[in-house]
Amino acid sequence: MASYVTLGYGDIALAAILLCVNAALSAVMQLGLGKRIVISAVRMVVQLTTVGLVLKALFVVQSPWLTVLVIAVMIGFAGYEAYARQDQHFTGLWSWGLGVLSMAVAALLVTALALGTAIRPDPWYHPQYAIPLLGMVLGNTLTGVSLGLERLLASTTQKRSAIEARLLTGAPMQTALKGCVREAMRAGMIPTINAMAATGVVALPGMMTGQILAGVEPVDAVKYQLLIMFLIAGGTGIGLTAAVLGGARLLSDDRHRLRLDRLTLRRGG
Amino acid sequence: MLALNGLNGPGFGPIDARVASGSCLAVMGASGSGKTRLLRAIADLDPAAGNCLLNDTPRASLPATEWRRRVAYVPAEPGWWAATAIEHFLDAAMCRELADRLGVEEAALGRPIEELSTGERQRLALVRALQFEPEALLLDEPTGPLDARTTELVEGEIRDQMRRGACVILVTHERAQTERLGADVCTIVAGRFDSPVNEAG
Incomplete structure (x- = not known):
């Protein structure tokens, strides 16, 4: 072999x-x-x-419970990392909850999809597949979610008077925040798009290189890499959307107010 | 009529006031006394306890979006979300005419916002608020950055709005302006009116 x-x-x-x-x-x-x-x-x-x-x-x-436990710990670390990368936070539980929730949903969904369709390991929770896959998706979703949230909070803070001016003309919050939401989605999406374009030309992906070094046929390694890249793109899209739309919701209330009072700024670092 | 019943929030209130249709209540007071916070709370931009009523309709029974069109707030430093002023107006023809009445030349409406003077921006923000024919106007130093001639134009417009039936709450530093507009004057100290206003009414 x-x-x-x-x-x-x-x-x-x-x-x-x-x-x-x-x-x-x-x-x-x-x-x-x-x-x-x-x-x-x-x-x-x-x-x-x-x-x-x-x-x-x-x-x-090969215990499913142990695998689940490891997955929970990984998501917890990713959530902490997303929290630590932000200068501005929501107050209370949402400070880390938003990042954890959106990453967990995205990474679990995408990993389950891959395990259920493309790879089908036996048993399905076989840690040799579940954990590395989740790790790859989680790491990249983390980047997208952090960048997207950071941009959302920074631009709403910065554009406060423009957003409120729009609210004052009777616009709903969705309209007033549209520009900021779009900016945040783009910021979170671009690294993944760039990575797809550059991969194989500028850089050989680490996972593919690893498989080749381990003796896997280059074409088989490429197939795995393609699968992973698509999973990453999908996971980032889902996680980013959840984080940015969830964040936009937390920034507003039922009276269409901009609730910057729900943010705290961390000084120094 | 615009009525404030025990309106209070961080740094101001509780405040009770009644402003009848066609009349003006001028709010005076030192910087930081809570004048702007009061106007923001009436416009429902900041959460506040207590109640506001417009012609006996409680604020909570109206969607916030509708309330802000009918009770229009013009901040002292208005914000802009598009590149030129004209993009902020629904009815360009009507707004051009309003701007002309306030002494803003037509070319200014198509120029980048950053190239306009503070006074032009202030008057165009007033136009933006007036396009909905609001029943109440909350004006935060509307003539702060204006010279004598344009101040007169803006005060004329405020009087026209009052004649139309609008109630006006005006934050100003100029005692003479309150007299020119025939306004009731109250002073705000540490977030509270130092004497009750029209409490009988």
């Missing part, structure tokens, strides 16, 4: 020496990044090793 060169820990340690170049650059050019380089590198090693061990255990146990 598939043949690939197994890496030893010594080989990885050798590659890690490259980081010393970055550290040296930081010291010589006084970038002040030394500490962050070390912390990020250590985080990466610890996180990836943990994920490897968890996946290995999951594959052995």
